[in-house]
Amino acid sequence: MSSRSIILTLRAIVISIDMKPILETDQEFICDIQAPCFQTLSPEEAELVRASKTQVLFRKGDNLTKQGAFASYALFVIKGLAKQYIEGDGSKNFNLRIIQPGEFVGLSSVFTKNTFNYSSVALTDCQVFLVEKDAITTIIKQNGQFGFTMIKRYCEQNANLFDTLRTVMYKQMNGRIADTLLYVDSLKAENPEIFQLLSRKDMADFAGISTESAVKLLKSFEKDGLIELHEKDIVVVNHKELLEISKKG
Amino acid sequence: MSSRSIILTLRAIVISIDMKPILETDQEFICDIQAPCFQTLSPEEAELVRASKTQVLFRKGDNLTKQGAFASYALFVIKGLAKQYIEGDGSKNFNLRIIQPGEFVGLSSVFTKNTFNYSSVALTDCQVFLVEKDAITTIIKQNGQFGFTMIKRYCEQNANLFDTLRTVMYKQMNGRIADTLLYVDSLKAENPEIFQLLSRKDMADFAGISTESAVKLLKSFEKDGLIELHEKDIVVVNHKELLEISKKG
């Protein structure tokens, strides 16, 4: 290696260590604050967010949050997809939801708990920014509109949690995998590649069943003409009947 | 699924959400505080650590730290191995060190920076506990002996960083991969499986060279009788000559 390229390499390393957020260009900077949920912020509030945020590129497979780790901030996903899940013993995970651009992760940690109560992992590279919880708290206290938005988002997530619990509680395999299919399919309009990003184990972990059962059920749904399996992509053909199966449980 | 097992499952989930640290038994609890570097703590100080810590099981492949994310705590590895690295553009990482049981990660974040300046990932499942930086700060200020230990550890890591920079700066391929081999081999006594946990890309990222070059050099070292390659394991045969190559650069 030449000394010049060594120096370039070193400079890159030093920049990385100093960690002014990778990929943060002016363009993207503006982009952040333009996200819908930050529109109600006053200039001073926007400045507070800006000052107490850091932007991070999570690579596919990186954890955005780790269940049990201290949480001093909330994460806002600008770009990319992630999944949120709870870890049990062994490698028995239970998938809670897909995190899309424009959504928060770790809000609950801001309001109450000091630790993340779930893990989440990037399904694709994710551009994320982290805001320290003190900043969020401060702003909510002085800007009711913003607070309302935050609470609304938090409640939505909670409502979904209840649905999830109901599913796990009362439905059996067919209904659960139908729920999972309907859920993931509902995201497909925005994220056409979503099914390709999920393994059979992921689908199983959303439904809370074994991987083998998931494989068998998907095949059987295909045979019954409810869905089509194209490699990893899944096309919902008979939406109505899936809903029916979901209801029957 | 039977309702009883559903309830058991639910209970497991609820416990996970509540996240009293997975796997923390009395036995392990005692084990923590017995780690050498905590021996100088007074009972009250030990209690402070205990109160402001949380214990987490990082699964193989999980990030312990993410470059650029807010760091409100330091991590102490109880069990398992991890690697620390800096992220560049693309997927160009540079491996800094292997983190062994009994070592801290993220100390620098406690003392100065508010964000982690490197990433780290579990090479095996890792039992880790996290201590909030305020607790560490408080204790250091009142317990000089403990502070000394912390500073010493921090300095050691820094010294290694300088060596690493020197290597990257002045040596070429042969010397670098020799350094990498010597470094990893020095950990083999404590962790016999260490080489199996590292891919050729990992070795290359330690040496700061391309994966292909690493493969070729390792083969050539084998031909010259310096090392033996057994599947993923590597045995250093001619330690002295490797040192020589390392020195020559």
Place this chain on the structure above:
DNA sequence: GATTAAATCAATAAAAAAGTTGTCGTAGTT
């Protein structure tokens, strides 16, 4: 301009992970 060091590219081989299928066991349910 010739030489050297090392990255990049492309093609292939080998190993690991993911997906699939059938069989069996177990715990509830009827």
Place this chain on the structure above:
DNA sequence: AACTACGACAACTTTTTTATTGATTTAATC
């Protein structure tokens, strides 16, 4: 007691990732 709804295991296939090798290209040094 028979039945149902699964999970668990084992064997196997497919896909993906990692490793390997040779050829080519780029840059820097001599």
